Amino acid sequence: MKTTVGVGLLGCGTVGSNVADRLQRERDIIERRSGVRYELRAIAIQDSLKRRSSALERRLFTRDARSVVDDPHVDLVIEVIGGTTDAAELVERALERGRHVVTANKDLLGEQGPRLQALAASRRAALRFEGAVAGAIPIVRTLGEALAGDEILSVAGVVNGTCTAILSAMEEGAGFDESLARAQRLGYAEADPGNDVEGVDAAHKIAVIAQLAFGLAVISPRIARTGISSVTQRDVARARMLGFRIRHVAAVLRTPDGVLAEVAPVLVAESHEFARTADAENVVQVVARDAGRLILRGIGAGGAATASAVLGDVVTVLHALGQGRGFDLRGRSNSLETASRTEPFFDRLSRTVELPNYAIWDDALTNVSMQALVNA
Numbered sequence: 120m121k122t123t124v125g126v127g128l129l130g131c132g133t134v135g136s137n138v139a140d141r142l143q144r145e146r147d148i149i150e151r152r153s154g155v156r157y158e159l160r161a162i163a164i165q166d167s168l169k170r171r172s173s174a175l176e177r178r179l180f181t182r183d184a185r186s187v188v189d190d191p192h193v194d195l196v197i198e199v200i201g202g203t204t205d206a207a208e209l210v211e212r213a214l215e216r217g218r219h220v221v222t223a224n225k226d227l228l229g230e231q232g233p234r235l236q237a238l239a240a241s242r243r244a245a246l247r248f249e250g251a252v253a254g255a256i257p258i259v260r261t262l263g264e265a266l267a268g269d270e271i272l273s274v275a276g277v278v279n280g281t282c283t284a285i286l287s288a289m290e291e292g293a294g295f296d297e298s299l300a301r302a303q304r305l306g307y308a309e310a311d312p313g314n315d316v317e318g319v320d321a322a323h324k325i326a327v328i329a330q331l332a333f334g335l336a337v338i339s340p341r342i343a344r345t346g347i348s349s350v351t352q353r354d355v356a357r358a359r360m361l362g363f364r365i366r367h368v369a370a371v372l373r374t375p376d377g378v379l380a381e382v383a384p385v386l387v388a389e390s391h392e393f394a395r396t397a398d399a400e401n402v403v404q405v406v407a408r409d410a411g412r413l414i415l416r417g418i419g420a421g422g423a424a425t426a427s428a429v430l431g432d433v434v435t436v437l438h439a440l441g442q443g444r445g446f447d448l449r450g451r452s453n454s455l456e457t458a459s460r461t462e463p464f465f466d467r468l469s470r471t472v473e474l475p476n477y478a479i480w481d482d483a484l485t486n487v488s489m490q491a492l493v494n495a
């Protein structure tokens with residue numbers, strides 16, 4: 120049983136600065152909720168000249184991220200660097216040393232989640248990643264914990280705020296480039312929006328969802344994806360005239376024949392939950408055999424919202440360490456099956472003659488799979 124848990128933070132940018140600030144300013148609340156004391160021992164950054172929050176002592180900062188991971192007094196590593204180069208090496212190094220890891224890194228989990236889960240399990244270390252999918256929406260916990268006693272049949276949603284921000288601006292009459300520039304100005308799109316507009320980000324998220332929902336070693340490069348860069352203002356306007364909105368939808372579905380997954384811009388009826396999204400808002404629909412249809416909606420990105428998810432994981436790990444509990448029970452994602460093939464399925468959806476490039480989203484597909492499984 121731990122009396123004081125050492126915490127090391129990797130990254131202090133949009134998400135990390137919010138996490139660091141709250142770890143320092145809200146210590147009383149976090150310690151009360153987790154039942155354990157903690158010490159923020161170090162914060163790894165890249166640029167030592169950048170201005171940082173006044174709540175963070177200068178002595179905490181280091182440019183040597185490895186030293187944070189290697190510090191024997193660090194029990195919990197929070198990784199909010201991002202990407203799959205330095206962050207991958209550091210997370211792997213931390214898990215190998217038996218450190219518990221909390222991360223918001225969807226690229227890493229989408230591409231290497233199954234391998235990292237196996238590594239964490241072999242070291243009896245926690246690997247938690249609520250912040251990696253849909254920002255503040257607790258979808259990881261919902262799939263991995265709340266629905267652990269049910270059979271998940273499908274998960275679908277609008278999980279990339281950059282795409283939604285661009286598509287919703289295009290509904291106001293702007294072209295793609297102008298809408299992208301607006302999204303960047305408002306902080307909904309990064310300076311390099313490639314991963315978002317080409318569907319890579321959504322593919323990472325749906326891969327993580329498939330790992331959690333179906334216990335499959337699905338990785339994002341295996342998921343069929345189409346981005347929104349070829350969506351025109353004319354398409355968006357025509358869709359509105361037909362009673363639809365174009366939304367970038369990510370979906371994964373279990374059928375008796377296997378797992379279907381795809382990410383693409385589709386036509387969504389204006390009254391549908393997916394259509395009623397704007398800017399960074401995400402919406403995720405889960406269909407489970409016994410729980411039925413669940414809708415989760417909320418802020419899908421941003422420093423504070425993502426830090427909320429990260430800190431939820433931090434409290435969970437602190438609490439478990441305080442109780443002297445291990446991390447060998449992890450539900451469906453504990454031992455991912457290797458059958459990782461997924462097939463695209465949006466071509467099974469119907470289309471209109473006016474906009475033949477877009478499938479029309481239809482919840483009936485998830486119902487059909489539900490019926491098939493229930494009757495099997």
Ligand SMILES: NC(=O)c1ccc[n+]([C@@H]2O[C@H](COP(=O)([O-])OP(=O)(O)OC[C@H]3O[C@@H](n4cnc5c(N)ncnc54)[C@H](OP(=O)(O)O)[C@@H]3O)[C@@H](O)[C@H]2O)c1
Pocket residue numbers: 129130131132133134135163164165166167169182184198199200201202205223224225226250251254419420421422425
């Ligand atoms: N931003 C969001 O809305 C959001 C939402 C959900 C999930 N996420 C995920 O959260 C993670 C962090 O995103 P972010 O937006 O906070 O990124 P960010 O603003 O670019 O911050 C990255 C941080 O990592 C530091 N860093 C980069 N390379 C490093 C290295 N080799 N060693 C030590 N520190 C290094 C940077 O240092 P400097 O400060 O010195 O530059 C910076 O503090 C990513 O995985 C992202 O996908 C972000």
